[in-house]
Amino acid sequence: MSRFYFADTGSTYALPFILNRILTILSLSLYYPWERAIQLKYIYNNIILDGSHFDFLGTGKEMFYGYIKLLVLIILFYGGFLVLMALDFTLYAIMFLYIFMAIGFIFAIPFFIHSGLKYRWAKTQWRGINFGYRGELKEFFNLYVKHGFFTLITLGIYYPWFRCQIQKYITGHIKFGHLHFEFRGKGEDYFVIYIKFILLIYITLGLYIFRFWRNIFNFFTNNTIIVDNEKGEKYKLTSNVTAWSFFELKVINFLILIFTLGLGFPWVLARNMKFLIDNIEIPDNFTTDHIRQTETDYNNAVGEDAIDMLDIGFI
């Protein structure tokens, strides 16, 4: 049996999914944080490493405060438009204000990412050993703005380097007990992936997209390393997904969603997770028996004010 896999097909999530979806709709989406917490529990509990499942300890209540803040921002953004129209502002004035606000949002993104990461990893456990994210907001913000600025003035050409810098910072600050992680991906390699995409996507009538996705998945996985400073060892993750398996995943997911009118979402979620987790291979010499607890005190300081905007992405 594989050491690292996703254990469910989606059926155990079907009932909670429908119930929670209805509650979210009825509550005008105020219930969403609770729905999200259950979904995350489902996902984490079905990720199995060496026979033990992961735990997500977060609660809907904790995520609610952050969610409300986000909701208020969104309502202000959209509702503000109607109010300004009613107050007889000129369209130019409104446009100006909105461009201004949009720039504000761009600066808020690193803050959202940071607080999301901090919360999510503080609430992740395996065999009672806590994960943690030790990035600093100020550092991350500076990094984000600096490389974001380069990306802007190069009209996006710098994006692969930007992405790698961000990934390097984030991965480098994730702790799993006394272990930590490293990301070694280079901007130029990521850039090549994009260049190939641009060159080949039209020639292949769009079919190259599956190979592109495969390349990205493999790039991020194969460049992620687990570091054990106590043993002085590094362990490289590997992935060998094929473009064909990506094709199969996406097409079947699409068909499931279409033919079930969206009710098949739990199965699609499970298929995605299975694809993601089962395709990450952990080297045999990496043993999980002696990971020491280190993050408990640090995590206790994480406040109940999470903005959990992150997608399922584990890396």
Add this chain to the structure above:
Amino acid sequence: MAKGKYFDGLTSSEHEATINPSLQRLGIIISDPYGRPKFLDWDLEDIEIEYNEFAKRVKLENKTEPRKRIELELSEFLSIQDQLPKNLRLGIRSNGLRKIWLFGAISLFIIGFLIFSYFVMLPYFAEKVAINFPQSYERKLGLSVFESMESDLDIDSTKSHDLQLFFNGLGYDESKNVQVFYSKTNDINAFAIPGGFIVVNEGLINSMNNYKELQGVLAHEFIHIKHRHSLRILFRSLSSYLAISLVFGDINGILAILIQNSNELRSLSYSRTMETEADINGAELMVEKGFDPHGMIELMETLKSHTPNIENEVFKYLATHPDLDLRINNLEKVYSNQAKTLNADSLISKSIFLNLKNDR
């Protein structure tokens, strides 16, 4: 006795554990790294229980730092749970069946609630909003609708002025906000736009036999405005659309319906109840102001007499103002109830009407 896995909260190592509940304590036997048994003893007061429905495991966690835990398969835990105090038991014995019942009950309740809120609460709130909608906004909305259709209406400003005089003379509108327009359109029709605009077509005026009918039409349309009928219909359709698009997450559609509805205000079809209300309250208003409400009935007769001849055009009017016979019946009742102290001085009205009708 039950078997599970023990985690000490300090490292990730996994220990096979056998647990033995007694009155105040939980006895735990684990094997240390050398295979020798090690005995642990937890105070029941320190333990928290949690059932993890997705992992199908029961977690017993010892709250004292470092937090230690034992994880058991559900069946293992159920074999010993009777020996534990009530606060450390799970109520999930008939888990599957109970869940299905609960799910059924909740869905039924939710569906019932949805139906109730869609058909009862939503119209109620829409009505409330329509009634409390600020007058200045209603006026703005109506004005934009009126302006958008003004070019099609072919308004005669001189005759509109006369018509306004006629209307003002009736004293229906005490706040003097309503504007009346004479449209040189041949449709046998008259309509009200929210915010206080009444348009009467030349076709309708020319088909009338006397000024009382015009008094009747204006009373009818004035009630539509006074009771905000069009606004109420707009808010109803808007709110049900809002509810539907909330459920299906289609917010952009709301904008579409807003635009579509403001267009529909032009050719608004009121509900039957609203028409009856406009007829009866209109007739009552006429009585109140000392006019002969029979004008309303005569109006219906006129409309009826035109029905077979100019089919196409009248059909439009009929579709929105159905059942003329029924409406006449309703009006007869008001007529028979009225106190017959009629306002004698209708000479001015009469002359304005004749002027409007004959001056081609």
